[in-house]
Amino acid sequence: MAVKLTKKQLAVLDFLQDFTEENGYSPSYREIMTGLGLTSVSAVAEHVENLVEKGVLKKVPGAARSLEVLDYKHEETVGLFKARMVDCTEEEKKVLGQAAEILGLDLG
Structure with missing residues (x-):
């Protein structure tokens, strides 16, 4: 399901x-x-x-200048990460978790 954003929200992200x-x-x-x-x-x-709230922006509470635009256009990426993590070793899960964090993906 694609995230719906208003023109102003897109302007803020850009x-x-x-x-x-x-x-x-x-x-x-x-x-x-x-x-x-x-x-x-x-x-x-x-x-x-x-x-x-829409999951397209990340911020660290209490930290200045901590806004980070997340890749909201490819939500299927989260699904791919989750699917791959089902049948992998603990070491692979660790690596995938680190990659997801770098990419700003919420696998929760």
Whole structure:
């Protein structure tokens, strides 16, 4: 099932991705607000929370500049990881778990 995003949510994700690629760290809420021409930080916070709930954005609570765009366009990747982990050794599970973490996949 594909994740449905609004135009503004897509704009937030695109801005986050571009900013992070250019600067090596994610933008602050105020930088997102300014970059997208929004009028309040609370609007940015609402968009961010909605994107986290939809599983397309990851953030570390209490950490500054911790926003990370997840690969929401290929949700089948999670299914492939889970299917592969069913019949593998403990060492393979460890490696797959590490790869999933690097990719930002939630195998929970």
